[in-house]
Amino acid sequence: MSDAAEVLISHCRQAGQRITAPRRIIADVVAKADDHPDVPEIYRRVAAIDPSISLSTVYRTVKVFAATGLVERHSFAGGRVQIEPTSQAHHDHLIDIESGAVVEFRSDEIERLQALVARELGFELTAHRLVLYGRPLARKARRARKP
Amino acid sequence: MSDAAEVLISHCRQAGQRITAPRRIIADVVAKADDHPDVPEIYRRVAAIDPSISLSTVYRTVKVFAATGLVERHSFAGGRVQIEPTSQAHHDHLIDIESGAVVEFRSDEIERLQALVARELGFELTAHRLVLYGRPLARKARRARKP
DNA sequence: ATGCATTTGCGAACCATTCTCATTAATAAG
DNA sequence: CTTATTAATGAGAATGGTTCGCAAATGCAT
Numbered sequence: 114m115s116d117a118a119e120v121l122i123s124h125c126r127q128a129g130q131r132i133t134a135p136r137r138i139i140a141d142v143v144a145k146a147d148d149h150p151d152v153p154e155i156y157r158r159v160a161a162i163d164p165s166i167s168l169s170t171v172y173r174t175v176k177v178f179a180a181t182g183l184v185e186r187h188s189f190a191g192g193r194v195q196i197e198p199t200s201q202a203h204h205d206h207l208i209d210i211e212s213g214a215v216v217e218f219r220s221d222e223i224e225r226l227q228a229l230v231a232r233e234l235g236f237e238l239t240a241h242r243l244v245l246y247g248r249p250l251a252r253k254a255r256r257a258r259k260p
Numbered sequence: 261m262s263d264a265a266e267v268l269i270s271h272c273r274q275a276g277q278r279i280t281a282p283r284r285i286i287a288d289v290v291a292k293a294d295d296h297p298d299v300p301e302i303y304r305r306v307a308a309i310d311p312s313i314s315l316s317t318v319y320r321t322v323k324v325f326a327a328t329g330l331v332e333r334h335s336f337a338g339g340r341v342q343i344e345p346t347s348q349a350h351h352d353h354l355i356d357i358e359s360g361a362v363v364e365f366r367s368d369e370i371e372r373l374q375a376l377v378a379r380e381l382g383f384e385l386t387a388h389r390l391v392l393y394g395r396p397l398a399r400k401a402r403r404a405r406k407p
Numbered sequence: 408a409t410g411c412a413t414t415t416g417c418g419a420a421c422c423a424t425t426c427t428c429a430t431t432a433a434t435a436a437g
Numbered sequence: 438c439t440t441a442t443t444a445a446t447g448a449g450a451a452t453g454g455t456t457c458g459c460a461a462a463t464g465c466a467t
Binding site for chain 2 (some may be wrong): 207209223230234235238239241243244
């Protein structure tokens with residue numbers, strides 16, 4: 114069992130939740146996901162380990178994990194709920210519209226402004242989703258790498 | 261028929277689409293929507309005008325409108341597709357995670373930084389999508405109105 | 408007006424998600 | 438360790454948004 118998974122289950126225990134075999138397995142799968150799987154996808158991975166675990170249980174367990182604050186449930190594309198361990202460092206994405214490549218980035222400045230804007234609108238910012246779409250600049254115009 | 265609705269149907273015609281009675285009505289409903297209705301909601305409004313129009317047709321027509329670029333299909337809350345006429349000036353969205361309400365905002369500062377970040381990554385920014393998720397602040401904590 | 412491809416309406420199908428409920432199992436107490 | 442209590446599970450049905458398939462209706466060019 115991974116380190117992150119142990120954190121998940123120990124927090125669940127602290128929250129008064131019972132630690133069951135399905136929950137251990139689901140914690141493990143969620144903790145080691147570096148993508149943003151939706152629940153059916155998590156279920157597939159879980160079922161590969163223990164096929165007796167039901168889809169309902171995955172839904173319920175993910176909800177429990179989210180309640181502890183250690184997992185985030187986003188509703189990004191096409192209506193699915195996508196899961197992400199809260200532990201990893203936040204980042205946004207830039208999509209190369211020519212190749213479809215995904216570039217990860219982080220801008221503290223933008224993050225700060227987002228919180229500011231939210232507060233001005235009367236909200237506490239809890240999450241955000243920022244995707245930039247761009248066309249690669251001609252090589253000469255790009256910032257040069259270190260020589 | 262509203263002005264904006266006429267723009268919608270004329271663009272459809274230009275795109276080689278046939279102009280039908282259902283499409284006129286749906287265009288009218290979509291054009292005058294100042295909120296961000298999902299398709300079932302649009303269907304309700306359409307059915308109030310002509311109950312013989314089917315839900316399928318609303319889904320299909322909204323898709324056609326989106327293809328012409330005159331309507332945007334967002335996927336904000338819980339998997340629903342929400343609709344908005346493209347005509348209005350650019351803005352981003354903040355979702356009230358408690359009520360699902362959509363608040364529109366615009367931050368030139370954030371826009372500027374996005375372009376900057378993209379350029380630093382070697383891209384020319386062509387589009388972006390920013391959605392903030394927030395919880396309403398308690399009234400006392402909110403920025404006070406002018407006295 | 409006529410022919411034909413596009414649209415429509417209807418219901419079935421799909422997919423993610425939630426719910427119900429009888430059964431199983433984790434935890435606390437003895 | 439055993440038992441009682443009560444939460445968690447599995448299976449499948451229910452729900453709600455969205456899409457599909459097909460026969461019938463309709464827009465549009467001629």
